[in-house]
Amino acid sequence: MERAHSLLLNEEACSQLGDHQRATFVFEWLNHLKKLLPAAERANVRHNQRRLTEQLSGVLIGSPGPPTRRLLAHCLALLYRLGDPFTASLLVDRCNDIIRSRDDSPSGLPTRLAAITVLGSVFEQLGRLLLGSFKETLMNLLKAMKSAESQGRYETMRSLEKILRGLGVSAAPCHRDVYKAARTCLADRSMAVRRAAAECLLELQREAVFLWTSELENVSTLCFRALDGSNYSVRVSVSRLLGTLLAAAVEPRQPTAVPRQSGRGRSSLEEAMDLLSGGFLRGGAGFLRARGDMLKGTSSVSKEVRIGVTQSCVFFVSLLGSSWLEVNFPVLLSLLMELASHLRATQTAGDAAVTRRCVSFILRSTVSSLLGEKAQTNAAKHICSAVATQQQAVGEQRERRRVDTVT
Template sequence: MMELSHSLTLNEEALQQLPAAKRPIFVFEWLRFLNKVLGAANKSDIKGCQQKLVSQLVSQMAECPGPPTRQLVAHALATLFSVGDTYLLFETSNKCNDVLKNKDDSPSYLPTRLASVTCIGAMYEKLGRMMGRSYEDTVQILLKTLRNAESQLRIQIMITLEKITAGMGTAAANVHKDVYKAAKVGLTDRAMPVRRAAAMCLLELSKHAPFLYTSELENLCQLCYRSLESSSSYDTRCSIAKLLGSLLATTQNPPKEVLRAIQSGGKGGGGTLRLVSLEEALGLLSTGFLRGGNSFLKGT
């Protein structure tokens, strides 16, 4: 029966004939096959069934998928729109947003919300600026959801904000400060994986928002030290250290366009752009090793 899962669209008739316990496995096998096929497909191959495919993939979000399944659904949706037509792209994005707008915060609805956030991230990462200005609403919905989300959802939202930042680049400059504020809070979250995701989000943001390593550099360095001080996870400390090191390194080797903007007296999202000197950068780094304050040696 499982060989019937190897089709471009989900064989719903075969799925219904299976016992309830085997249906998730059938769907998982179909998604694995679909992702392999879509990777080598061209537009003409999927033109006739794209609408049905989108509908079937979106419907899987409501089936409370586990992490592997939702990753496959997200990847398939993103690939489908990159290979095929994009006429259903914004409708699909809105459906994902609608899931997050739903007030149901019960544990049983959490997998659906996680799947929705994962799909949003995959589409922005893969399609980038093809998503248009829909990112404005999406980011605000994600940030609103973040306020009362439990740890799993906070992690996934941070990962998705990172992907939106990567996909949209400087085109999303008007939401960079909002993302920055949310990621700063995430950097001191009680859950270590959230801190790690927030650090990676800030690292990606620093590639597109110069104010992180100019006007906000000192504040962000101090926040990194506070986060390091209370981080109990090795992976989390490594992520924060990578962020801190990258910020300080960028001050000495900024992108050419940022350097030109500084030389012409330009401004960034956080105010007038100014790079610190090497001595100042090392001074900021050394504060982490001084006794007291927000250093590593506090209380020793």
Template sequence: MELAHNLTLNEEVVKGLPDHKKDIFIFEWLQFLEKVLTALNRADVKERQKTLTNQLTALLTKSPGPPTRCLIAECLATLFSIGDTSPLFSTIDICNDIIKNRDDSPSYLPNRLAAITTIGVLYEKLGRMVGRSYEETVSLLIRSLKNAESQGRYEVMKTLQRIVTGLGSAGKNVHKEIYKSALKHLVDSNMSVRSSASKCVKALIPESQAILHTDVETIVSTCIRAFDSSTTMLDVMWHSCWPTYSLNVSR
């Protein structure tokens, strides 16, 4: 697999590989790229950034599995943090378009999950560098929950948590929308979705105290309903109730 250890993906080699080896080759290349990018200077990254951005975004529509899509996301975030940030917005648009696609076939699901994961990592790592593009993205993610299967709901909740973490108080105008969606999925039928929703609510607490302190009773009652086989809800209850409790004691 030495041929995979190049800064850019050797597409000619990939074309000549049998199908069952292509994914392995691409995964090896992504692992190498993730390591080498952090060691390069800004000038070297910018020199190859356009090619790398095109290659990485193209992989989003190649049905990548969970480890591969995480590496794609991490490589793109590192690429933009070191190099030029101008392609960041077109990359977010590409991810949004993939999420918007109404193809509900099982074969398209990995593409959508890859786009959702990438969006989350970009917002978490780059934060306020994304500008106001987060408003459309958040609205799109929440709308996609209506017809999403459990894996999709889990990834969306995880991505919303990353958006809250990355933007901090700068994203306060979408916090209420995210909060309502996360609260609803605290009682989701799937336990992994409940867990990711609870972490999303927990991430919101230090950023959106004006919203959450008025809804402590609602949060606690929802968490109690979601307690079935879950321990993550204890964290949400503690972090939502303690600030209000301590404020009352100080008075």
């Protein structure tokens, strides 16, 4: 395998190997090429670029597996970034042709997935140099995704995330199209597709102001539904997305004239906590379903949703920072105490236990990690005061019941 360690693929040695050995040989060559290209002289890269492109294109149409196609995409993106970038549009056109093809053979799917992966990496590295091919590529990816299987939807979401990262604000005319596609994938049956959609939306919100203004409530509801039945990786990605959007709504990164869907006379913190509380108490269910479950004494909100909402709250506060938390801690604590004592959050002993653990986790993860010693002392005083108030209220309620029983 040492013969694979060169800038160009040793095709003579590769042709003498069996199928499985050849795949390993190509993989090791790509892995070495990934390390060699950044260290090579640009003149040498440009000198070998044409031949390298042909060899890498051969790997592209050779039905590569997932590890190989990721290395292939990375190497092609590096090659065009370090070499001559102006021929990259030819590669983009070729990848688009592969995605448009109706080849349903066993080798067709891996080739299409590799083409999707390559498009994402090339756009991420070259960015605005490929702006002329962006709209056609995006429409092609979105059209192909409608009939794609879960693996295709996953790779498309990953590529869209990279394309958005590479183009930045230049992709603004198509932000709504990406949002509609990611919104559908956020409720996908496949956990990998949900996670990829959440990460795509996380990249989209950097430039798409409407996600944390006019569409904030809709995206929040989608996040609650995505958390239902989710695994750990999905919960982390969706929680980071929701927490980031809420933090941007409370303290906007850029001025905007788009109004938020909010009530009168209420602060942004209360709006954000209302959204989180709604998810914690009702999940992604509608009002009628949640009301019916409450009347029957059951809970329609899964433990995964409540854990995800808890993580979102931690991300939300962490992004706003220690100074914000120190100033707004009394209000935040009051809202958390209201949540912990809500009837819908304590319908059963299990629900009450989960709620207590979630509120404790929020306080522990924010106060202990963000605040200094003096601020922690003040926070502890507020917590003690809130606990004393709750105990007094419980004591008064018990006394009233005792008096009513005696009389």
